[in-house]
Amino acid sequence: MTNPVPLREGLFRETAAGPTLLASCCTACGHTSYPPAPRCLDCGSEAQEPVELGSDGELLCATVVHMGNNRYPPGYTVGYVTMPHGVRVFAQLAISAGEDLPAPGTPMTLEIVPMWREQEQDVLAYRFVPAPGKESAHA
Amino acid sequence: MREVFVLGVGQSDFGKMPERSIADLGGQAARAAIADAGINSAQIQAVFSSRVYDAMITSQTIMKDLGVTRVEMVNVENACAGGSTAIRSLYKDIAAGFVDLGIAIGVESMTTSPIAGKLIPPDRDDLDGQLGLSMPVLFALQAQRLMETHGATPEDFAQVSVKAHDFGALNPRAQYQRRFTVEEVLASRMIADPITLLQCCPNTDGAAAVVMASADVAKKYSEAPVRIAGSALVSGDYDFRRSDITTLELGARAAARAYEQAGVAPSDVDVVELHDAFASEEIVHYEDLGLCARGDGVGLLRSGATSIGGRIPVNPSGGLLSLGHPLAASGVRVICDITDQLRGRSGASQVPGAKVGLAQMLGGVATGLDAAAGSVHILTV
Numbered sequence: 001m002t003n004p005v006p007l008r009e010g011l012f013r014e015t016a017a018g019p020t021l022l023a024s025c026c027t028a029c030g031h032t033s034y035p036p037a038p039r040c041l042d043c044g045s046e047a048q049e050p051v052e053l054g055s056d057g058e059l060l061c062a063t064v065v066h067m068g069n070n071r072y073p074p075g076y077t078v079g080y081v082t083m084p085h086g087v088r089v090f091a092q093l094a095i096s097a098g099e100d101l102p103a104p105g106t107p108m109t110l111e112i113v114p115m116w117r118e119q120e121q122d123v124l125a126y127r128f129v130p131a132p133g134k135e136s137a138h139a
Numbered sequence: 140m141r142e143v144f145v146l147g148v149g150q151s152d153f154g155k156m157p158e159r160s161i162a163d164l165g166g167q168a169a170r171a172a173i174a175d176a177g178i179n180s181a182q183i184q185a186v187f188s189s190r191v192y193d194a195m196i197t198s199q200t201i202m203k204d205l206g207v208t209r210v211e212m213v214n215v216e217n218a219c220a221g222g223s224t225a226i227r228s229l230y231k232d233i234a235a236g237f238v239d240l241g242i243a244i245g246v247e248s249m250t251t252s253p254i255a256g257k258l259i260p261p262d263r264d265d266l267d268g269q270l271g272l273s274m275p276v277l278f279a280l281q282a283q284r285l286m287e288t289h290g291a292t293p294e295d296f297a298q299v300s301v302k303a304h305d306f307g308a309l310n311p312r313a314q315y316q317r318r319f320t321v322e323e324v325l326a327s328r329m330i331a332d333p334i335t336l337l338q339c340c341p342n343t344d345g346a347a348a349v350v351m352a353s354a355d356v357a358k359k360y361s362e363a364p365v366r367i368a369g370s371a372l373v374s375g376d377y378d379f380r381r382s383d384i385t386t387l388e389l390g391a392r393a394a395a396r397a398y399e400q401a402g403v404a405p406s407d408v409d410v411v412e413l414h415d416a417f418a419s420e421e422i423v424h425y426e427d428l429g430l431c432a433r434g435d436g437v438g439l440l441r442s443g444a445t446s447i448g449g450r451i452p453v454n455p456s457g458g459l460l461s462l463g464h465p466l467a468a469s470g471v472r473v474i475c476d477i478t479d480q481l482r483g484r485s486g487a488s489q490v491p492g493a494k495v496g497l498a499q500m501l502g503g504v505a506t507g508l509d510a511a512a513g514s515v516h517i518l519t520v
Contacts, residue, residue, distance in 0.1 A: 007266075007269060007270075008266070011266075031379075035266065035506075041377055041379070041507075042377075042379070042380075060284070060384075061280050061283035061284045061287065061384075062280075062283065063276060063279040063280055063283055063331045063332045063333075064329075064331070064332045065271065065273075065275075065276055065279075065330075065331045066328070066329045066330055066331065066332075067258055067275075067330055067331075069257075069258050069260070069271060069273055069276075070260065070271075072271050076271060078270070078271050078272070078276060078280075079280065080280060080384070086379070087379075088378065088379070088384075090267045090270060090272055090506075091270055092270060092271055101332070104283075104287050115270075125269075125270065
């Protein structure tokens with residue numbers, strides 16, 4: 001059994017406080033980029049420092065996809081989640097088949113899971129789970 | 140900068156025709172455009188062609204069967220806006236005086252492409268694509284947001300498809316020449332909630348071609364050539380710069396540039412052809428093109444203004460939804476349909492007295508951008 005590999009390096013990690021997305025914050029203009037950028041996408045400054053977005057977000061919108069797509073069988077759910085610093089992230093949502101789509105504004109929490117297998121290795125990626133009881137981090 | 144005119148337009152059959160080659164489809168469209176222009180193919184000084192899938196030397200592959208060799212030929216790709224990019228590229232060469240007469244071609248064989256029968260994905264290494272994004276998913280999420288922010292309903296989205304098929308039933312070149320009810324559109328198979336099958340453009344093979352010329356050449360061949368009064372091609376901007384996903388900012392920016400160059404206002408436009416790969420996006424384009432105020436897209440649809448006999452008919456060809464969408468051909472095909480409208484040659488779909496027409500096409504998605512390429516052309520007589 002080999003170790004799982006991340007979808008790509010530098011996007012996310014597990015911490016003692018839970019999983020987090022990894023972003024960059026521009027010390028010149030304050031813009032936050034996800035995925036992290038070596039150069040600010042807004043003002044062009046190279047003064048970037050790493051920042052953790054944490055795991056709490058809020059659902060902007062979601063859809064159930066009824067056609068299979070590459071590695072995902074029919075019936076998977078995806079959406080946009082708004083994270084701290086206003087970062088909009090596209091991701092899979094962990095919703096069981098038959099379960100209603102979560103409403104816009106639903107608090108969501110990040111998890112890091114094996115998303116598919118490739119060359120006999122699990123590939124790790126992130127998805128969001130509805131966390132209705134949880135206060136949204138930036139609301 | 141010199142004025143540029145459309146001299147002739149042509150379209151191949153549209154449909155599922157895996158037995159027909161790129162040279163065959165493109166040649167049919169090119170021959171029709173050359174005949175329509177009344178020129179001899181030997182006069183062509185430049186060829187710009189576009190194709191998305193398995194593309195290599197598309198211009199040469201088509202033109203060698205038409206007796207056109209030795210001239211400058213360029214092959215471009217810009218996802219669904221590739222055809223618009225071919226038009227724009229030839230426009231610039233004629234406007235700048237490099238050539239006086241040329242042809243722009245868009246062609247696609249979707250049934251023989253690697254994505255035949257699949258959801259159209261972003262680039263293989265695109266992050267959002269790896270996480271499950273595809274074209275219908277992108278537009279389904281936008282439609283979800285339109286329901287939240289604009290009060291749009293699934294019936295509104297279905298109505299866009301009903302309208303397209305009402306028009307398409309009048310167009311002998313449409314892949315699907317039949318009408319549907321709102322109920323039938325809603326009852327078709329769900330693809331990505333709320334988008335059902337009949338709100339998605341079909342996979343289509345086909346080609347379109349446009350012969351363009353400088354004023355000196357155009358006046359020799361036509362008493363009333365159609366002028367390209369405005370031409371714009373822009374790339375997308377960062378997604379974080381738009382406040383919400385209910386606009387495709389690059390489409391608004393391309394429109395603003397084309398309106399300014401043409402010296403016309405949205406209220407001057409008589410007829411529009413635009414990218415309706417998925418029914419719901421048409422409502423966003425109404426707002427981005429300035430056909431109504433921001434936030435009033437649903438109201439414009441419900442008013443009937445964009446339907447048959449309305450104030451500003453949108454996609455009287457039947458649009459991608461009923462004509463079909465051979466990706467790179469569509470950006471050329473919208474120029475063909477607007478030209479026909481301005482020449483009064485659109486038969487049962489003719490918008491009476493049309494003098495100003497707008498052809499829009501968008502293409503491509505990549506993580507972090509609102510979209511990849513947006514083009515607007517304004518044609519006048």
